[in-house]
Amino acid sequence: MVHVPIAEVRFMLDFSKMPVVDAHCHSYLDSPKIVNGNEFSRHSNILAAPPSFLESRFKPPDPQLQRSKARLSAMDREQVYSNLMVRWLSEFFHCKPDFEAVATARSGRANDFDEYVRELFGNVHLRGLVMDGAYPPLSDSDLKHFPAKVVKIFRLEPLINDCLARYETFEEFCAAFDSNIRGAINHEGYVGLKTIIAYRTGLKISRVEEKLAKTDFQAVKNGRAQREWYGPKVKQLRDFLAVRALELSIDLDVPMQIHTGVGDYQIVLDQCDPALLYGLLTDDKLRHATVTLVHSGFPNNQNAAYMASVLPNVFLDFSLTIPFLNPVSHQRLMEILEVAPSSKVMYGSDGFGVPEVFWFSAKLGKRLLEKCFARFLEEKVFDENEIYRQAEMVLHKNASELYNVTIK
Numbered sequence: 001m002v003h004v005p006i007a008e009v010r011f012m013l014d015f016s017k018m019p020v021v022d023a024h025c026h027s028y029l030d031s032p033k034i035v036n037g038n039e040f041s042r043h044s045n046i047l048a049a050p051p052s053f054l055e056s057r058f059k060p061p062d063p064q065l066q067r068s069k070a071r072l073s074a075m076d077r078e079q080v081y082s083n084l085m086v087r088w089l090s091e092f093f094h095c096k097p098d099f100e101a102v103a104t105a106r107s108g109r110a111n112d113f114d115e116y117v118r119e120l121f122g123n124v125h126l127r128g129l130v131m132d133g134a135y136p137p138l139s140d141s142d143l144k145h146f147p148a149k150v151v152k153i154f155r156l157e158p159l160i161n162d163c164l165a166r167y168e169t170f171e172e173f174c175a176a177f178d179s180n181i182r183g184a185i186n187h188e189g190y191v192g193l194k195t196i197i198a199y200r201t202g203l204k205i206s207r208v209e210e211k212l213a214k215t216d217f218q219a220v221k222n223g224r225a226q227r228e229w230y231g232p233k234v235k236q237l238r239d240f241l242a243v244r245a246l247e248l249s250i251d252l253d254v255p256m257q258i259h260t261g262v263g264d265y266q267i268v269l270d271q272c273d274p275a276l277l278y279g280l281l282t283d284d285k286l287r288h289a290t291v292t293l294v295h296s297g298f299p300n301n302q303n304a305a306y307m308a309s310v311l312p313n314v315f316l317d318f319s320l321t322i323p324f325l326n327p328v329s330h331q332r333l334m335e336i337l338e339v340a341p342s343s344k345v346m347y348g349s350d351g352f353g354v355p356e357v358f359w360f361s362a363k364l365g366k367r368l369l370e371k372c373f374a375r376f377l378e379e380k381v382f383d384e385n386e387i388y389r390q391a392e393m394v395l396h397k398n399a400s401e402l403y404n405v406t407i408k
Helices: 006-010 037-044 062-078 080-093 099-107 110-124 140-145 156-166 170-187 210-221 235-252 274-281 301-310 331-337 355-378 384-403
Strands: 020-025 126-132 149-155 190-195 256-259 291-294 314-317
Touching: 020 291, 020 355, 020 384, 037 062, 037 080, 037 099, 062 080, 080 099, 080 355, 099 110, 110 126, 110 355, 126 190, 126 355, 126 384, 149 156, 149 170, 156 170, 156 190, 156 235, 170 190, 170 210, 170 235, 190 235, 210 235, 235 256, 274 291, 274 301, 291 301, 301 314, 301 331, 314 384, 331 355, 355 384
Parallel strands: 020 126, 126 149, 149 190, 190 256, 256 291, 291 314
Antiparallel strands: none
């Protein structure tokens, strides 16, 4: 038998024409259409702190402030993923491989931006988007601008803020929380729930007695609650509501996304490991909740993969990991696929800012999946037909089924 090197096997696998459903993304409609190179690099980099990060109450000497701004600008341009994206976009546009040339080329398409995005999505066969409906806010009239089927996920944190501001009693607050979630799913077209509690009080969530949650609520109303950048901290109340939302997701039979792993600079960095959720998701009742560990918990991907491999209702998507944090090596993706069943893994981008990120992520995700499955083919874990079937699950079938995304 002739041994085929992995470099040759990889080229036998071609996922480029497979449809894609992006299992986790955000609207790009608010991004500017005409940009220069600096603006394009800034809007492409969703992880680095924004310029407002440097506008704190402490005012350093001007030379230090200018140096900080220069370093932040350099960060936008020196990321590996953004440079690779620019090179691939230069091939798409047939222009020089630099930020200025790419920004000029895409600005030239601004007169019919929807058509330009349609061409981008068509190029990578991006057919469906599972989109956070609150960040940035997404209206039903916005949906006509996306050249793909869009389904909306209902984010809990804006609802929590709104209910805290509007209701004076804990009973009214809880009733409004429940009714708004039920209304979103039953009447407003949302297909699932989402929490970003990892940006608030972290993922070490536990069941909280109602009287303790009520104490936190009353502290908010009395002005005694600890305040953070997002509002009142109130961990007991937030844990109580996260559990309540998971129970509602079971009743409504919809999945709930939980942000896990790193994100932008506001993440609670020491409290975002998905392993912190293990006790919660093995709870006698909550083990029946369908949960997606968004971003696969990077850098703790193996913890997320393990949880998806042993808990029947836990899924993960590898958005953020690809393209932003692992744009060249397929190591992190391999760590997931070697542990979690392909039926529990979904492609996602965490696309935001500019539509080019969606395009680049889909293109990159397919290439890295080819590398991973080439390894399985070389080791005879699966045959080629099985590999294409599993790639289809990861790229679109799992998300289509979980989030009820109908694509052509």
